[in-house]
Amino acid sequence: MTDVVAGIDIGGTNTVLGLVEKSGKIIEESALKTADYPSFGDFVRICANLIKDLAKKSGVNLAGVGIGAPNGNFYRGTIEYAVNLAWNGIVPIARDFSDILGVKVAITNDANAAAVGEKIFGGAKEIDDFVVMTLGTGLGSGIYVNGKLLYGHSGFAGELGHVGLVFDGRVCGCGQRGCAETYVSATGICRTAVELLSQKREHSILRKYSFDELTSKHIAKAAGEGDLIALLAFDVTAKYFGKIIANTVAFSSPQKIFLFGGLAKSGDILIVPTKKYAREMCLESMRDTFEIEMSKIPSANAAVLGAAALIWEKLR
């Protein structure tokens, strides 16, 4: 029987899971609404049985379960105080899945899982020092150092989205101020656009949207039509992003930085100036030592592949 690993991506809205072969091929996929399970015990039981049924149906052997989830702690196998999930406090998710399925279970946060996915299935197979940055609603990151994911003493290392970018800057959901993700993320670029609307006098289509209505897609579309405020919002965001990358280089000096997620797919309008600013704002001694690339993992499957890679990395 072929060995497969179940990859589970737990988000505040949806949980997506799939059975993943060693090659990275996903042979089965399914999903459920996370919010439908306010009871953590119910969630684990339903989810584990779904995996069991999928494996049985496909006639494969389940070799392990990898989980990507907000505030997933690799060392303790727990989800701890995740604000977007209904389960309060600390939940022992690895142990509970393992009790039902009888296989090895590993967990980390979603951005770390994306980095492991890049290492095992993507563009970082031969690279020991790299960073994956995921630009969604927030800014996530996973950092590889010497060929290993950086968990740190607490198991929560690699939170570039909450490294300060602007001292005493924008209020962040984490309770701090000036965090990188309040500037560089889908919500960050919206805040920047609204700030620009307040500062400038140029006509802009973006003036027709309320703060609540405005999305990064509106800004991208307006920029494509030559809207000056929208173009400026991308340039300002690229400058912030360049600084985040320069800071990351000063810290761990990665060989490559892989970008991932919705905003990263804005394309040249964001990535070209980001590369320019990152290089300019980097320490001279490291200016030519890193490259910025798009993730090599197909985005539709990235979360499930990344979660599964957590186990495939151990089994190899």
Place this chain on the structure above:
Amino acid sequence: MTDVVAGIDIGGTNTVLGLVEKSGKIIEESALKTADYPSFGDFVRICANLIKDLAKKSGVNLAGVGIGAPNGNFYRGTIEYAVNLAWNGIVPIARDFSDILGVKVAITNDANAAAVGEKIFGGAKEIDDFVVMTLGTGLGSGIYVNGKLLYGHSGFAGELGHVGLVFDGRVCGCGQRGCAETYVSATGICRTAVELLSQKREHSILRKYSFDELTSKHIAKAAGEGDLIALLAFDVTAKYFGKIIANTVAFSSPQKIFLFGGLAKSGDILIVPTKKYAREMCLESMRDTFEIEMSKIPSANAAVLGAAALIWEKLR
């Protein structure tokens, strides 16, 4: 014959060297004026012969040479474009010392050497994830991850002093703006004090010093006497420092942060509020996962011990 390692600390003004036993005992010490040797070849020859003579005089066997120097590159054994040294471009210092002395030679920058010293001889013997921050004229750092010093792809990783703290902030000697060391260092606190003098109206003894005259010692003395501006300069510096530490925790999640250097010895007036701010400004999930301590290496010998530790680490 007892094995010893030569530790060499190369600074812009002085080069200090010593013969160090495995226990960390320094059996011989010497120094020379770096600036007296504009020729790199002369410097290496004089310095290597000094080491040879010291070893001969003491009847010990030279087992290797460790060097701490600005912009020292561990991978290539070079000093590269160090602005405070007279030798232009890239100099192959490890190879040249090795050619004369016939032993293994390793080099890194001074702050990294301090971190290796902390690991081999100081307070980090049993700790795998820690950071040493050296507060002198600038802010240096050495970062341990998984029991290894973080060199990164370029060999220059761990430059916390040049991670941005204030976006578009103070101009730094490196050419960038807002670098951490322009706020938290002996020169940084002077800039903060002068900025406060410009903003506030309170009487202060510090108003009697020119920018060029003012030192961190003047500020410490004035603070000890209850000078409001001086006290505020320490509090503002502690807040900046706390943020640097919180950023470092978000990045690599060290178990301990060791502080070292002149400004760090200001004592409670800086360290107590720094600990408070660092905790407050840290992500909640990591707030109780790190400790801030003074370096356990005697400061008089730290540079030489750190440099020697580079080799003792390999020989163990």
